[in-house]
Amino acid sequence: MIHGGRRLEGEIPISGAKNATLALMPAALLAPGAFHLRNTPALRDVTTMSALLRSMGALVELKDNVLSLDTAGVDRPEAPYEHVKKMRASIYVLGPLLARFGHARVSLPGGCAWGPRPVNLHIEGIRKLGAEVDLEAGYIVAKANELHGARVRFDVSSVGATGNILMAAVLAKGTTIIENAAIEPEITSLVQFLDSMGARIAGIGTNRLEIEGVPDLHPSDCETIPDRIEAGTFLVAAAITGGSVTLHNVLPGDLSAVIGKLQDAGCSITCGSSTINLHAPSSLRPVDVTASIFPGFPTDMQAQWTSLMATALGTSVITDSIYYDRFKHVPELVRLGADIELKENAAVVKGVQRLVCAKVMSTDLRASASLILAGLIAEGSTEVLRVYHIDRGYESIERKLQRLGADIRREAGEEF
Ligand code: UD1
Numbered sequence: 001m002i003h004g005g006r007r008l009e010g011e012i013p014i015s016g017a018k019n020a021t022l023a024l025m026p027a028a029l030l031a032p033g034a035f036h037l038r039n040t041p042a043l044r045d046v047t048t049m050s051a052l053l054r055s056m057g058a059l060v061e062l063k064d065n066v067l068s069l070d071t072a073g074v075d076r077p078e079a080p081y082e083h084v085k086k087m088r089a090s091i092y093v094l095g096p097l098l099a100r101f102g103h104a105r106v107s108l109p110g111g112c113a114w115g116p117r118p119v120n121l122h123i124e125g126i127r128k129l130g131a132e133v134d135l136e137a138g139y140i141v142a143k144a145n146e147l148h149g150a151r152v153r154f155d156v157s158s159v160g161a162t163g164n165i166l167m168a169a170v171l172a173k174g175t176t177i178i179e180n181a182a183i184e185p186e187i188t189s190l191v192q193f194l195d196s197m198g199a200r201i202a203g204i205g206t207n208r209l210e211i212e213g214v215p216d217l218h219p220s221d222c223e224t225i226p227d228r229i230e231a232g233t234f235l236v237a238a239a240i241t242g243g244s245v246t247l248h249n250v251l252p253g254d255l256s257a258v259i260g261k262l263q264d265a266g267c268s269i270t271c272g273s274s275t276i277n278l279h280a281p282s283s284l285r286p287v288d289v290t291a292s293i294f295p296g297f298p299t300d301m302q303a304q305w306t307s308l309m310a311t312a313l314g315t316s317v318i319t320d321s322i323y324y325d326r327f328k329h330v331p332e333l334v335r336l337g338a339d340i341e342l343k344e345n346a347a348v349v350k351g352v353q354r355l356v357c358a359k360v361m362s363t364d365l366r367a368s369a370s371l372i373l374a375g376l377i378a379e380g381s382t383e384v385l386r387v388y389h390i391d392r393g394y395e396s397i398e399r400k401l402q403r404l405g406a407d408i409r410r411e412a413g414e415e416f
Pocket of ligand 1: 019020022088089117118119120121122123156157158159160161182186299300322323
């Protein structure tokens with residue numbers, strides 16, 4: 001429940017990155033032993049990944065944002081459907097399980113709330129490394145007596161496939177070259193973690209990774225990078241409410257596309273080495289964005305940007321070049337009074353003077369963020385249903401918003 005109209009002001013810390021954690025946790029499968037991942041966010045997706053790793057025999061505990069993981073007892077290289085259906089990132093266990101055990105059985109993730117999300121690149125990649133892969137009763141069944149190095153060129157830049165092939169290749173015999181590798185910060189953080197475990201990887205931060213396989217890896221500890229999408233969402237929250245907010249524990253360089261667009265919209269932004277301050281203008285200018293791969297504007301910020309533009313002074317076009325159908329938030333924003341028309345993979349947003357409260361339904365993680373943002377300025381009390389989606393990727397979002405002065409509370413009742 002959000003009572004809109006409060007200007008956000010103050011300071012909050014940003015949590016560790018969900019998408020980094022979801023890659024680091026499976027990487028721990030590569031070396032039997034104890035790991036500590038600091039700055040791990042307490043999120044539903046982390047709980048799901050923990051349950052998945054436990055089902056294989058790992059010990060997992062999250063306390064005070066330190067995730068302690070012991071993978072010595074892992075003896076069931078299998079990801080059952082009951083876990084994978086809750087979270088697509090479960091597919092990340094495929095590469096490490098295959099590399100450590102020589103076989104793996106991982107449920108196919110299926111589609112997602114806003115459309116198809118194939119895993120063909122993951123499968124083609126591990127086949128290139130020498131795995132035999134069959135699809136049996138909804139499962140990927142992969143076997144390889146020995147993985148060997150290979151040249152893997154992705155037609156499409158994929159975060160997940162890059163991470164998976166990387167984790168398979170670090171223990172393969174010989175050299176693997178990944179071309180058109182994803183360069184998202186979460187992949188770079190995975191490369192650094194693997195490096196600290198003894199992997200030999202050249203080309204960090206570039207789209208050509210060269211991996212020299214090693215016979216084994218050792219456990220290691222690490223600090224999870226800040227969540228650039230959580231940070232971007234709070235910057236938009238400040239901007240949409242005409243507020244002034246400082247974020248701590250951020251890496252401003254990972255947010256340069258979002259910061260640039262916020263400046264184009266009229267916000268003044270000051271960055272320190274790990275802080276960002278945003279001061280919003282009295283009215284926002286319309287700014288087009290096209291969501292694309294890093295360092296472009298993130299698709300995971302597209303829904304939030306649509307909310308921001310809903311009250312800008314003019315028309316903007318928001319295009320998603322990664323997920324063409326990722327617009328399930330649009331009809332809900334229209335229920336709050338936004339003027340948005342969908343044209344193929346673009347939303348044409350005509351700014352309106354005010355949004356008004358309604359009951360709205362969130363369909364996925366970032367859609368729920370966009371509805372909460374719109375609720376912060378809608379007149380009256382906006383009720384966001386199925387808001388449990390937000391807990392997949394935001395640590396205590398309502399408490400952080402309350403700290404900034406928002407009138408928001410969670411009603412008990414809806415269960416995941
Ligand atoms: C990751 C992020 C997700 C983000 C997305 C794009 C995690 C856990 N999730 O998802 O939050 O929205 O990156 O930045 O890190 N594709 C194929 N075949 C494949 C794999 C992908 O065609 O086998 C396509 C997808 O349909 C999409 C594009 O590649 O159009 C990029 O997807 P990808 O980078 O793989 O996304 P995820 O890793 O699933």
